[in-house]
Amino acid sequence: MTYELFYWPSIQGRGEFVRLALEEAGAPYVDVAREPGGMKKMMKALEDGGHPAFAPPFLKAGPLTIGQTANILLYLGQHHGLAPQVEEGGLWTHQLQLTIADLVAEAHDTHHPVAGSLYYEDQKPEASRRAADFVANRIPKFLGYFERVLGGRAWLVGGQLTYADLSLFQVVEGLCYAFPRALAGLGDEYPGIAALRERVAARPRIAAYLASPRRLPFSEEGIFRHYPELDP
Amino acid sequence: MTYELFYWPSIQGRGEFVRLALEEAGAPYVDVAREPGGMKKMMKALEDGGHPAFAPPFLKAGPLTIGQTANILLYLGQHHGLAPQVEEGGLWTHQLQLTIADLVAEAHDTHHPVAGSLYYEDQKPEASRRAADFVANRIPKFLGYFERVLGGRAWLVGGQLTYADLSLFQVVEGLCYAFPRALAGLGDEYPGIAALRERVAARPRIAAYLASPRRLPFSEEGIFRHYPELDP
Structure with missing residues (x-):
């Protein structure tokens, strides 16, 4: 199929x-x-x-x-074997994914805190306030949580990669694109997450995908946008 | 258990x-x-x-x-038989729930568009703009979607109540509490949703629950808050 x-x-x-x-x-x-x-x-x-x-x-x-x-x-x-088949492991993987989804939604709203239907340029003062809180409070809360879940292990759930690992990789990629200054200390502050990011990027199929034209670039049209004034 | x-x-x-x-x-x-x-x-x-x-x-x-x-x-x-056991129906029920969750998050952000860690009073101008868009654009988009999914049937999924119906009931209760003026035309504009709301409230166990002290009241501490200035 x-x-x-x-x-x-x-x-x-x-x-x-x-x-x-x-x-x-x-x-x-x-x-x-x-x-x-x-x-x-x-x-x-x-x-x-x-x-x-x-x-x-x-x-x-x-x-x-x-x-x-x-x-x-x-x-x-x-x-496709990207989550445990047993109920407990399947629910735990999904719980982590839903928490990542919350982080993604909050990352989006840093540049669109008023309305998705308006341009960023029409909500810049609001975006500035929201992004400051996101960087100061929300990124540390989320990344601190995932670092704690990793607890020094290679993957979030058990001994194998799941879709939650792929999603954590993607959200970290996005945050590093959007907020490079805020995320400059990623490796020092969240060594487990930084290592997971490298580990996902090195998976043969993921590495091939990232190097292919199928992988679109980040841009200021997507969820993760680099506006220097939001990452001072 | x-x-x-x-x-x-x-x-x-x-x-x-x-x-x-x-x-x-x-x-x-x-x-x-x-x-x-x-x-x-x-x-x-x-x-x-x-x-x-x-x-x-x-x-x-x-x-x-x-x-x-x-x-x-x-x-x-x-x-507990609150969703179909078959994969297709289970996924469809969950899809609807996740869409309701998106609506809930947006309802919350009408009074907290900048930061959950700040008081509403510290983000009133931003809240005013966000709530106006929510009422004008987002509520109609979400409720129009669920009305279309209902398509004149009693429940969202197949012929039986699921947890998605309970959740749609709750979000509509919350919206009617927070935005009574904006939702005044609910029955005319979304007759299927209005009927579902009555149908859920009349379930014997739900009716008993709603009348019990276990059901906490809506308030200006929760997700759905009635601030008259956000519902002009």
């Missing part, structure tokens, strides 16, 4: 968490909206009856259509 | 989504932090090794500790 991933074609965004899982699994997939005519196909699929998604990303897996990033990963985790 | 729910003792908050599922299931549970000495027990549990939660709510289910509201509901759904 070839999966169909539906996501905005020009940004990493939330779709990237799904792409990383598909790539690590070696699962064949089409990134639909990046194909000719794909955007039209995606907008049509959003209007479908049945199980419509509120927003991209969503994944077509044979007869299933699955929306919400963490839910897609729940599915891929079970079908 | 008696569940132990860990959540802040004086607000509905995110814990309420778990309480509603436990009540509908008729599952025995202790609301730990509302018992004598319970807050201390909760703060200690947050520091535990093993599978620590990033924040309340979390649920102890025998040997399992499960955090993140949607993840707790995923578990309860499977163990």
Whole structure:
């Protein structure tokens, strides 16, 4: 089966968490909206009856259509060995993913604290206040939590890589892109997370993906944006 | 087995989504932090090794500790018939729950657009802008989506109540508390959602719960807050 991933074609965004899982699994997939005519196909699929998604990303897996990033990963985790099969381990992996999702949403809101429908330029004073709190309080709280969960081990859950590790890699990549000054001490303050980041990047399939044109660059259109005034 | 729910003792908050599922299931549970000495027990549990939660709510289910509201509901759904057992229906229910969780987070940020660590009074201008967008754009987008999913049926998923229905009830209750003027036309604009709200409230166990002292009132300490200036 070839999966169909539906996501905005020009940004990493939330779709990237799904792409990383598909790539690590070696699962064949089409990134639909990046194909000719794909955007039209995606907008049509959003209007479908049945199980419509509120927003991209969503994944077509044979007869299933699955929306919400963490839910897609729940599915891929079970079908591709990217999470424990046992209930306890599966729930724990998903709990970590949902906590990462909270961090992602907060990272987005540093540049869009008022409304996603407005430009960043229309909410700069609010963004400045929100980003300052995010850097001072929220990044340390989240990264401190994941460092504690790692507890010196290689992976977040048991002895094997899960989709939560891929997602932690991605959110750290994004934070380092958006807030390079705030994250300059990552390796000293969070050595376990820094090592996990290297470890994920060195996975053969992930390394090949990151070096390929399939990996879109970070940019000021996505979730993680580098605005120097928000990272003073 | 008696569940132990860990959540802040004086607000509905995110814990309420778990309480509603436990009540509908008729599952025995202790609301730990509302018992004598319970807050201390909760703060200690947050520091535990093993599978620590990033924040309340979390649920102890025998040997399992499960955090993140949607993840707790995923578990309860499977163990108490509050979601389909088959993969497709289980994922669809969870997808809807995660979309409700996004709406809940956005409702919270209307009064805390800058930082959860600051008082509302310290972010009123930002709150005013964010709430205006929430009321004008986000509430209609979310409620329009759920109305479309209902499609004239009684419940969101198949022919039976799921935890997603309980959660949609709760978020609509909260929105009507926080934004009574904006939601005044609920029954006209979203008749399916309004009917679902009545249908959930009339479930015998839910009706008994809502009339009991176990149901905390809405207040200006929780997620859904009524500030008249945000609902002009």
